Amino acid sequence: MEPLRIVRTADPAGLALTGELDAARHAMFARALESAMAELPPDREFHLDLGGLDFIDLGGICMLGDAAWSRVCGAPVVLDRTPPQVRAVLETVGWGSLPGLCFGDPAT
């Protein structure tokens, strides 16, 4: 399978994901997410560049929701360049169940 690659981004601050995120990579993603978010002040937006993401499973979506919820009093978690598959799932689930998540730059 295509491995998941996670790269730190500085401007905007956050992570860029490439490849496929499924249950086999949850732990890897959780570690990267936790350490990157811990370094960012809560009043700064946290960006996830999903432009290179070919697949995300529902567990991965939950982790995005979880990350946004942990910053619910601070700046939002912004999803940039969200691919259609990810957008389809997020819209199906409904934004009401994912408070604090929003779309940034459109898909390329």
Place this chain on the structure above:
Amino acid sequence: MSLEHRAFVYGGTDHFLAVTEPFLRSGLEAGQAVVAVVREPNLSALRDLFSDGDGIEWVDADGFYLHPVRTLRDYQALVNKFAPRPVCALAEPVWAGWDERQTLEWIRYESLINEVFKDSGARALCPYDRETLPPRIVEQARRTHPVLLSDGPAMTSGDYVDPVTFGAHCDRSRRFGRPADAEYFAVQDDDLHALRSFVAERALLHGLAKRPSQNLVTAANEVAANALQHGLPPVGMWIWRDGPKLLCEIGDNGLWRPAPDPLTGFIPPDSALQQGFGLWTVRLLVDLMELRAGWDGTFVRLHVR
């Protein structure tokens, strides 16, 4: 706060208006968030009796009742949007254009309303047109609504059945045969990339549009990941065509404990972080999800077209 869920069996537009107009006005007077989801031409006829400033949300039922679980999600979103104001909803489901199986799911949907919104404080009046609907549909309304309204005062329905019992009854009528030429895919390890490619390819061959195809891949991946995590090997998937439908079934040898009940996956979670999010979302992603947990294992069947 409890739920008021009434079926209103009517004949003709005058009868419809004579009951639904006062219902909506009573909601406005009580300061409730009033929503009217009605089919044309009744929608326009009713709307003409109100002015734009009344603050009623008017929705054409034909665009609202497309998929029972998504409709539950949409009503849940309305309840959340207006909270803490309770919702007063005139809710007329669409019964035309469904096959036998889909009709069963819409009847189940009416029953599920009693469970999903039991603590919402909402009021729902569900009109049933006795002049055009098949008698069977009107009969089922007596089983899915605790209170009935027709020509006289509201009455408790003696035929009402609770949603768990009702759902179990719906499930007994299902058939779980699988054609001999269904393709089998063995899930060997926890890398589900190959399974996703296999499903995507079959969806393409079947001619599914991009979105339902991607949603099926996401749903099948979720069910297979659950089987790997909670079930027992062998884990496998069958896929086959049935006319315009593509069916995909994932099975494992494990016994689901605690056993799923007829409500499993039908109750919307409050957020993505709650237990039950996965199966609920699978139900939203595909046209129909069927669950069978038996002595021989656990099987989840996904239908798309």
